Amino acid sequence: MATITRPDNVVRTGIAPVSTQVAASLPWYFVGLIAAATAVYIGVIWDISWHMTIGRDTFWSPPHLMTYLSAILVGISCGYVAFKATFALTAVERAQSVGVGGFRAPLGAWVCVWGTLAMLTSAPFDNWWHGAYGLDVKIISPPHTLLSFGMYAIVIGALFMIAAGQNRARALGDDRVPRKVEWLYVYVAGLALSMVAIYTTEYSFRGVQHGSQFYRVSALAYPVVLVAAARSSSMRWAATWVALVYMASRIVMGWILPLFPAEPKLGPIYGPVDHMIPMQFPVLLVAPALVIDLLMQRVGKDATSSRRDWALAPLFGIAFLIAFLAVQWPFADFLHSPASRNWVFFSHEISYMVPAGSNARRYLYYSPHTLTSGIFWLGMIGAIGYAALSARAGLAWGRWMRQVQR
């Protein structure tokens, strides 16, 4: 349960009066931090599109620069915060910080710094990996995983800082949380969901969306973020907004990227392209997010006991899965149909490296399973388990995020 900060605590510890404390729940450097986190995400989407279109890049290519400079900006600003909190000895800032190795900074700032260090460590590792095993044209590799952990940590760190600010404000009464802060929280949680969705890309191509593995991967990856956001945000439709942030960012990139001319600089070229190819249309997470929000409104955001959470987890998991399956299965058919091959849904945008004559180019599913396949439903049993586990993790994480104070 969240510790309520009573008025006499406020006086005793010398923390500033209520109005400035609420304002201080959103530190001044925060806008820059969130802009940098956004830039990291946009940089990754741009880089993936670069690899799908041009193929050849260097260490200093524009999307790389965007991602790394943003990461360094995050590291510097959080490091500055730590320095200031440690040495400037402002009472407010000291009080709202945790100590690591003699330095003090908000927990989220430490997570951001960790994320920056992880990203910077992955760079020479990735460089060596390409020299040893060949330039990889895939998203999931050990060095890329370290990089993605780092990027995820940057976004999560920002999320933690907002959560702490929200909780400190909420301790003074629920109506004290500024609307702006609530929206920021949901936006950064949306960035977190978007990062997760990048990592699942290679399991989410439209051609596999009629197979159970796609649903198992989705059940493991997405509920944790959606449920955590739904529980820890004070907004009634938090998970829905989080899913909309993810979908909007991918759709807008899908509209903007093809406007830029480009051609492949790497062969073999199996299909000619003359403009930047975007990542596929996002999966329709808005539907399961809506259902999660509805369920959360019914059960209440407060976490009463661990046992109750264990009982709730399968409910959230199954709700996610049913809503997702109901919406994504027919939408996958739509993505394979000619009706989606336009600038709105961009399913005709195919990377140059997709082999000629492959199922992807012929708009065919990769595996023949249908809703009547026994194998599909057998695999969906695993999806139920994963969804329940993911939801349980989300409930725990959401509970923690309602409690974090600094």
Added chain:
Amino acid sequence: MSRGFARVALVAAVAIVASAHVGSPNVFFDGMAGDYPVRVVVRPPEVIPGLAEITVRLTGSDTSGVRRVIVRPVYWRTGTTGSPRGDEAVRVPGPEPIYQGRLWFMSSGSYSVYVTIEGARGSGTVTVPVAAVATAQTSLSGGLRITLIVMGLALFAGLLAIIHAAFGESLTAPGSAVDPRRRRRARVITTFAVPVLLLALLGGARWWNVEAEAYRRTLYRPLDVRASIVSPPGGRAIELAIIDSAWLQRRMTGLIPDHGKLMHLFVIGDQGVLAFAHLHPTMRDSSTFYAALPSLPAGKYRVYGDVVHESGYERTLVTSLHIPAGVGPPSRSVIPWLDADDSWHIGGPAPVGDETTLADGSRMRWVGDTIVVAGRETTLRFAVQDSDGRPASLEPYMGMAGHAVVTRDDGSVFIHLHPMGTVTVAAQQAFAMRDRGDTTSAGRLRLDDASGVAVADHARHASHVVSEVSFPYEFPKAGTYRVWVQVKREGRILTGVFEAVVR
């Protein structure tokens, strides 16, 4: 990504596992690109996908009219329509007209570099076939390994500190002290986090091993081949059998003839056996070849068979052969399975720079640059004089002014050279036919139509006397090498042998 940086700073141990050209992976071409004489050197990457380094030297007397040199990677399976536009090669500062470029070879298999010269005499393109195979295994250099370990430890410790704070201090109201029960809980959770994180790291290490193993499986492995002496009806022969399952299960494109020969077979004496044979086997069935068995001295021999696949992929089959005493036909008048262009030579080498006497009394001398240094591009030049000391007149031997074979004494290097370099005309033809779009739906070529395809510079059809042969080459490593040079004079194939100590 800077390949130079990666190679110098990060690569420590490079184990050359195997090479499609037996220890000599670099490709040399000396010839014409349209109207421009050029020498092209391609150093393929050791890891696929990887960067190939291309050096183009304009060898003509007048190079001032050249405006641009463009290099372009072409993968046989996708042809020119499936390759990116070429890159402009950069002129290396200096008096000589040398241009350098770097191209990515993204897939394993038959690649070529199209070199285009644009200038006052128009535009000319030449195809230089290159086999793209992964041949090297790298490991982390000391400096990088230490850096990653240090950073890894810092990240590990940092994560634990964050977890500890996340369940302790960060759940405490600002300004309050941490509740002792909460502090203990944080400590317990952090302690449990240690084995969990270690398990995750172990999983990561295992994943790394899986990736490394997957890469190792892409490394070039020579085909399993067996050579033996057999006595089929028709007479004794050398049998070369390809027993590799990849071949027997037809998982490879078939062979195409180079200069009318499906295979150039070299039988070279090992360990003190001073004998050399250049044979052209006949295909008996899809995996067996018979070649003439000349009367070679008994002993152990190394066998190299050069073939070209339909895709333009050049390969050397490697095996060994034991020739027992007393084999070979008693008289040289009838030798079963003999090809008109077969030749052999028994005898030792003359040292570098010295002369060697050929079988018909003429003399061959290694001229030009006789100091050989490993890793330095050079041209091996040999002049032939008849017994009176006048320059001898050489005839084309299988369409070329001469052929050369270079091997290292331990067998780790073998290369079959022509005046146009290490490339084969057949491979160039394979790419030319691909460009013409002359393929069936299965991607195979209609080779009966090959005669209509023009290929750049097919030997100097000289109207003047040719008495010198030259081969572009670069010795890959130091050691003792043997060089056999074969020329044709008055209908007779003559072989000169030289020994070179390469520093």
